[in-house]
Amino acid sequence: MMRHISIILIGALFGAGLALSGMLNPSKVAGFLDLFGTWDPSLAFVMGGGVVANFIGHRIVMRRPGPVFASGTAGFRIPVNNAIDSKLVIGSALFGIGWGLGGLCPGPAISSLLLAPGDAVLFVLMMLAGLAVGRMLTSGPAATPAAQA
Amino acid sequence: MSIDFQNFTPYASLIGGVMIGLAALLLMLAHGRVMGVSGILGGIVMPSGKSDIGWRILFVIGMLAGPFAVIHLLDRPVDIMPAASGMILPVAGFIVGLGTAIGSGCTSGHGICGLARLSPRSLVAVGAFMATGIATVFLVRHVM
Numbered sequence: 576m577m578r579h580i581s582i583i584l585i586g587a588l589f590g591a592g593l594a595l596s597g598m599l600n601p602s603k604v605a606g607f608l609d610l611f612g613t614w615d616p617s618l619a620f621v622m623g624g625g626v627v628a629n630f631i632g633h634r635i636v637m638r639r640p641g642p643v644f645a646s647g648t649a650g651f652r653i654p655v656n657n658a659i660d661s662k663l664v665i666g667s668a669l670f671g672i673g674w675g676l677g678g679l680c681p682g683p684a685i686s687s688l689l690l691a692p693g694d695a696v697l698f699v700l701m702m703l704a705g706l707a708v709g710r711m712l713t714s715g716p717a718a719t720p721a722a723q724a
Numbered sequence: 725m726s727i728d729f730q731n732f733t734p735y736a737s738l739i740g741g742v743m744i745g746l747a748a749l750l751l752m753l754a755h756g757r758v759m760g761v762s763g764i765l766g767g768i769v770m771p772s773g774k775s776d777i778g779w780r781i782l783f784v785i786g787m788l789a790g791p792f793a794v795i796h797l798l799d800r801p802v803d804i805m806p807a808a809s810g811m812i813l814p815v816a817g818f819i820v821g822l823g824t825a826i827g828s829g830c831t832s833g834h835g836i837c838g839l840a841r842l843s844p845r846s847l848v849a850v851g852a853f854m855a856t857g858i859a860t861v862f863l864v865r866h867v868m
Binding site: 578579581582583584585586587588589590591592593594595596597598599600601602603604605606608609610611612613614615616617618620621622623624625626627628629630632633636639641642643644645649650651652653654656657658659662663664665666667668669670671672673674675676677678679680681682684685686687688689690691694697698699700701702703704705706707708709710711712713 | 728740746800822
């Protein structure tokens with residue numbers, strides 16, 4: 576029970592952080608990516624705050640033998656794939672094009688679903704379709720979850 | 725380039741960013757999982773086993789609820805102004821899903837989590853999606 580509640584609460588902390596930071600606002604995201612226009616640097620603070628908090632904490636967490644709610648023998652599931660290949664670069668480059676066009680990345684698209692359903696629902700449905708097609712094109716449905724960051 | 729001081733929100737964005745980083749940290753500490761949204765969603769769309777779906781759906785429920793905590797508990801409005809209209813939005817959504825599946829991650833998985841682990845792979849991914857994101861907005865706003 577505590578395990579389930581904790582996952583919902585962590586998801587809510589993430590969603591609240593996205594909302595407070597401005598990431599749910601597509602025009603603000605586009606303003607950040609508009610480096611050659613009137614640039615809104617706010618989202619650099621989101622990335623900076625998030626990475627630094629996680630960087631410091633990660634070092635402390637990794638001293639533990641495994642997660643608090645360990646399931647079976649699974650420890651910390653850190654991605655093991657270290658390959659810098661064309662899949663990584665082409666996929667990420669494609670993602671950036673979609674991010675620039677719509678001003679939404681996967682997290683904010685989900686967290687804005689109930690706030691601006693008109694815009695977000697269609698985006699999210701097509702995003703889920705894209706995820707399914709992408710997974711079929713690459714490693715198929717049996718893709719190891721640990722390798723998917 | 726000029727700075728858009730009118731829309732600049734350094735404090736709210738920094739605090740929001742720290743909350744996002746803490747959420748990623750807590751998901752790893754409590755459940756040993758990387759907080760990558762494209763990966764979490766991918767495991768719902770294409771499950772790798774029955775026991776692997778539940779936590780993903782619970783996490784998404786939390787993500788849906790989070791913004792309401794900001795509105796009702798912190799009493800702050802959450803602005804949402806679309807950046808695109810018409811057919812561009814669903815096309816963008818499809819490309820985001822396709823790209824993050826092929827590239828194994830998005831802003832959260834490669835950005836917040838991968839960079840914090842100093843993963844060279846994630847650094848390359850972030851460089852790639854930032855570059856094409858900036859190029860796309862440049863084309864849409866200043867060329868087309």
